[in-house]
Amino acid sequence: MTITLYDFELSGNCYKLRLLMSILGLPYDIVPVDFFPGREHKADWFLRLNPFGQLPVLKDDDLVLSDSGAILAYLAKKYDASGQWFPDDPAITAEILRWHAVADDITATSSAARLALGYDYDFDIEKSQKGAHRIFRLIDEHLWFGEREGRDWLCAPSHPTTADIACFPYVMLSEEGGISRQDYPALRRWTDRVRRIPGFTVMSGIFPAGPAKVD
Amino acid sequence: MPNAPDPITRNLWHVVAATDELPLGLVETTLLLDTRLALTRGNDGEPVVWLRRDEEQGDEIDAGTIHDRLPVRTAYGYTWTCLGTPADDLFPIPEFAEPDRVNMSCGSIGIHVSAPRAVENFLDMGHFPYVHTDILGSEPHTEVKEYDVEVSEERDEVLATKCRFMQPRAAKSATTAMEVEYVYRVPHPFCSVLYKSCPEDESRRDVIGIFLQPMTEERCRAHLLQSMIDSTSTITDLRRFQQTIFGQDKPILENQYPKKLPLDPRAETPIRADKSAIAYRRWLSQKGITYGVIPQAS
Numbered sequence: 477m478t479i480t481l482y483d484f485e486l487s488g489n490c491y492k493l494r495l496l497m498s499i500l501g502l503p504y505d506i507v508p509v510d511f512f513p514g515r516e517h518k519a520d521w522f523l524r525l526n527p528f529g530q531l532p533v534l535k536d537d538d539l540v541l542s543d544s545g546a547i548l549a550y551l552a553k554k555y556d557a558s559g560q561w562f563p564d565d566p567a568i569t570a571e572i573l574r575w576h577a578v579a580d581d582i583t584a585t586s587s588a589a590r591l592a593l594g595y596d597y598d599f600d601i602e603k604s605q606k607g608a609h610r611i612f613r614l615i616d617e618h619l620w621f622g623e624r625e626g627r628d629w630l631c632a633p634s635h636p637t638t639a640d641i642a643c644f645p646y647v648m649l650s651e652e653g654g655i656s657r658q659d660y661p662a663l664r665r666w667t668d669r670v671r672r673i674p675g676f677t678v679m680s681g682i683f684p685a686g687p688a689k690v691d
Numbered sequence: 692m693p694n695a696p697d698p699i700t701r702n703l704w705h706v707v708a709a710t711d712e713l714p715l716g717l718v719e720t721t722l723l724l725d726t727r728l729a730l731t732r733g734n735d736g737e738p739v740v741w742l743r744r745d746e747e748q749g750d751e752i753d754a755g756t757i758h759d760r761l762p763v764r765t766a767y768g769y770t771w772t773c774l775g776t777p778a779d780d781l782f783p784i785p786e787f788a789e790p791d792r793v794n795m796s797c798g799s800i801g802i803h804v805s806a807p808r809a810v811e812n813f814l815d816m817g818h819f820p821y822v823h824t825d826i827l828g829s830e831p832h833t834e835v836k837e838y839d840v841e842v843s844e845e846r847d848e849v850l851a852t853k854c855r856f857m858q859p860r861a862a863k864s865a866t867t868a869m870e871v872e873y874v875y876r877v878p879h880p881f882c883s884v885l886y887k888s889c890p891e892d893e894s895r896r897d898v899i900g901i902f903l904q905p906m907t908e909e910r911c912r913a914h915l916l917q918s919m920i921d922s923t924s925t926i927t928d929l930r931r932f933q934q935t936i937f938g939q940d941k942p943i944l945e946n947q948y949p950k951k952l953p954l955d956p957r958a959e960t961p962i963r964a965d966k967s968a969i970a971y972r973r974w975l976s977q978k979g980i981t982y983g984v985i986p987q988a989s
């Protein structure tokens with residue numbers, strides 16, 4: 477098998493896949509795509525891979541896949557022998573897919589604000605920021621109650637799943653969109669836990685967690 | 692109301708776009724010194740810049756119908772304009788014209804910090820091992836060795852020379868760690884150019900420029916230039932390398948407080964590495980720059 481990731485370093489959606497593959501110890505090749513400033517994701521050769529003109533695209537031998545959430549599920553089902561990252565249980569599958577949808581909402585808000593402020597995209601900054609705060613408030617609550625019940629991750633299992641990978645990048649990059657995480661302590665504790673998953677890797681703009689607090 | 696920019700700043704040439712990235716016949720909008728600008732390129736490919744009225748980003752426009760134009764220059768792949776009375780010349784980067792160099796823009800990236808803060812970060816080698824870990828530096832090689840700083844009277848620019856740093860991956864073309872020698876120039880209050888040993892050819896230097904477009908006193912756009920000696924990498928590869936570095940600097944820069952650069956030498960305890968920063972701050976002070984800085988109390 478040869479896995480190829482069509483990748484842009486500063487893309488949180490591409491990073492989701494680099495992160496899972498790093499955790500799973502999966503080797504892969506990178507084809508850099510000049511998303512900015514080159515807009516190569518709208519070039520003919522790229523549109524033949526993904527007519528929607530979006531990164532990331534992943535090729536596994538001859539199979540061409542797009543959408544980060546779909547690819548996370550594929551990689552986990554195919555290459556995660558432990559079965560933990562995308563468990564088969566129907567209820568848990570539904571729970572994970574629910575959070576993959578939240579991850580897309582985070583892209584549509586937090587990432588949109590970041591693209592507007594940093595990369596000259598014509599998105600409504602205030603509306604994107606408000607939308608991100610609304611989602612962060614909901615996640616913070618969900619995680620806060622989870623912590624009280626002994627649940628550390630977004631979904632029910634006692635270990636992280638692709639739901640955590642999918643939601644992580646644009647939560648971490650929110651400050652670049654002018655969205656502070658100061659008021660979401662449970663959300664911040666969760667980002668620390670994600671950063672301590674064995675095999676964790678960074679992207680440009682995301683730094684490793686500090687040393688764990690020992691009491 | 693924002694403060695009016697000081698006359699020095701107002702009369703400078705300021706970068707506003709990568710010329711090739713300006714669409715032909717469509718409006719692009721931006722902000723310079725709190726002033727709304729509109730830009731386009733005519734069918735001849737030449738950029739046109741004017742004070743924005745009701746134009747919106749993406750509007751169709753015939754450049755020929757724009758009569759009240761701001762002064763424009765193109766240099767180093769970028770479009771420059773001026774809101775006051777510009778000087779004849781922009782600072783020189785002679786290397787840019789060498790025929791075998793690969794010259795490219797690497798994106799214009801908005802950052803929530805003043806332009807002078809971004810220049811100062813560009814000059815600072817002390818952050819390499821911590822922010823650009825395993826690329827431009829790595830522990831335990833954290834020491835910034837002694838280097839020289841002067842203000843060149845003749846060229847009116849800050850010049851730091853003999854800067855050396857141990858780098859795991861100095862450039863896209865690097866295959867091993869090497870001790871790299873740097874020269875930094877600050878030839879414009881909001882622009883800096885560095886020269887670093889080139890992994891591919893010992894006798895030459897790669898050139899990297901950062902040109903800051905001051906949008907407001909606390910926001911700017913960083914326009915990145917690479918002028919490289921590299922016979923194997925693609926433009927996409929080279930851009931990716933530079934963007935990876937800049938993407939690491941961005942959150943660090945945006946976390947600086949205050950966002951304007953304090954010029955009072957006592958305002959922030961300078962660490963030893965900051966010799967060039969001190970020279971830069973003093974140079975801005977002597978010029979009378981007040982935009983994007985907290986001027987020294989007199």
Ligand SMILES: N[C@@H](CCC(=O)N[C@@H](CS)C(=O)NCC(=O)O)C(=O)O
Nearest residue numbers: 487488489529530531532543544545
């Ligand atoms: N749901 C998609 C969203 C992907 C997405 O928004 N990709 C961005 C880059 S991070 C993109 O290519 N945007 C260009 C566009 O949407 O036209 C996923 O998760 O993969």
Ligand SMILES: [Fe+2]
Nearest residue numbers: 818822823940
């Ligand atoms: Fe840096």
